[in-house]
Amino acid sequence: xxMKKLFCCxxxxxxxxxxxxxxxxxxxxxxxxxxxxxAPEFTLTDSSGAxxxxxxxxxxxxxxxxxxxxxxxxxxxxxxxMEFEQQYKSKGFEVLGVSMDDDGWKAVKPYIAEHxxxxxxxxxxxxxxxxxxxxxxxxxxxxxxxxxxxAFPAHVGLINKSEYVQEVESLLSDKxxxxxxxAPSILLGSAK
Amino acid sequence: xxxxxxxxxxxxxQNKITVRPPDAITVKRGATVTETLQVVVQPGFxxxxxxxxxxxxxxxxxxxxxxxxxxxxxxFPKPEEVKVGTQSLLxxxxxxxxxxxxxxxxxxxxxxxxxxxxxxxQACSSDMCYRPSTIEVKLPVVIE
Numbered sequence: 018x019x020m021k022k023l024f025c026c027x028x029x030x031x032x033x034x035x036x037x038x039x040x041x042x043x044x045x046x047x048x049x050x051x052x053x054x055x056a057p058e059f060t061l062t063d064s065s066g067a068x069x070x071x072x073x074x075x076x077x078x079x080x081x082x083x084x085x086x087x088x089x090x091x092x093x094x095x096x097x098x099m100e101f102e103q104q105y106k107s108k109g110f111e112v113l114g115v116s117m118d119d120d121g122w123k124a125v126k127p128y129i130a131e132h133x134x135x136x137x138x139x140x141x142x143x144x145x146x147x148x149x150x151x152x153x154x155x156x157x158x159x160x161x162x163x164x165x166x167x168a169f170p171a172h173v174g175l176i177n178k179s180e181y182v183q184e185v186e187s188l189l190s191d192k193x194x195x196x197x198x199x200a201p202s203i204l205l206g207s208a209k
Numbered sequence: 210x211x212x213x214x215x216x217x218x219x220x221x222x223q224n225k226i227t228v229r230p231p232d233a234i235t236v237k238r239g240a241t242v243t244e245t246l247q248v249v250v251q252p253g254f255x256x257x258x259x260x261x262x263x264x265x266x267x268x269x270x271x272x273x274x275x276x277x278x279x280x281x282x283x284x285f286p287k288p289e290e291v292k293v294g295t296q297s298l299l300x301x302x303x304x305x306x307x308x309x310x311x312x313x314x315x316x317x318x319x320x321x322x323x324x325x326x327x328x329x330x331q332a333c334s335s336d337m338c339y340r341p342s343t344i345e346v347k348l349p350v351v352i353e
Contacts, residue, residue, distance in 0.1 A: 089338060090336050117340065154338070
């Protein structure tokens with residue numbers, strides 16, 4: 018009987034430890050809120066000529082995607098991002114595409130029209146590229162939390178759609194989402 | 210900032226293609242000569258062909274500095290067709306040859322010289338693309 022109890026305790030303890038390890042492995046992917054660094058601020062122009070600051074999006078979860086019209090893997094992700102924009106917009110989410118095309122709007126505007134992009138596209142430049150580590154490889158995508166901080170390591174290259182879904186949903190389901198969108202403004206200070 | 214830049218530093222732009230140093234070509238004034246460049250694409254990468262299917266894709270281009278020799282024709286090999294998702298691309302991989310036919314002007318100055326060529330290309334792997342880049346080729350020429 019004593020042996021049986023001991024075995025049960027060991028089994029429970031093992032399960033707990035395994036669970037902890039699994040959680041720890043998972044949590045290494047996301048930057049802890051306190052360790053997150055602010056996404057570098059920029060001001061760029063969108064396809065209508067409007068000046069857009071990244072900080073304009075504070076309070077929203079942002080998928081910041083650096084791409085180019087000549088980039089095949091980028092083209093694979095674009096339909097996902099259009100879907101995310103539609104699915105999560107009402108929850109305080111935005112996709113921001115930053116095109117790194119050297120030919121500028123001459124190349125990008127026809128692409129936006131042809132592929133019917135439903136999210137905002139900005140034209141990148143070398144300064145922004147330097148702020149985000151050079152951006153030699155595309156696509157490069159950052160998931161930014163409601164405080165304007167980078168919540169996950171940069172995704173360089175094509176990744177699974179499900180990874181984006183998991184990351185975006187984890188930030189949208191953050192309790193602070195309700196503070197930003199549902200609570201009286203007096204509570205916003207504590208949310209930050 | 211360093212945190213953002215560091216993971217990307219490892220992916221810093223390096224040439225994804227190299228051109229084997231070409232042998233010197235000898236050409237008589239008024240005559241034509243063909244030079245074959247051997248271009249090597251790094252394993253795991255491809256570069257777009259000279260005639261991509263999609264209008265947004267950046268083609269491979271070889272240009273030679275004008276003046277010394279006249280470029281009559283540039284011939285690229287037949288590209289491979291690869292699929293990236295649903296997109297079908299015409300690309301070059303591994304070792305491929307680019308032939309250029311030159312003509313020496315009748316009044317070209319005799320003697321040794323160097324012709325400069327530039328290859329503008331855009332490389333990708335299966336999951337990422339690199340910004341367009343240009344590499345320079347130096348072709349030793351002897352005009353007789």
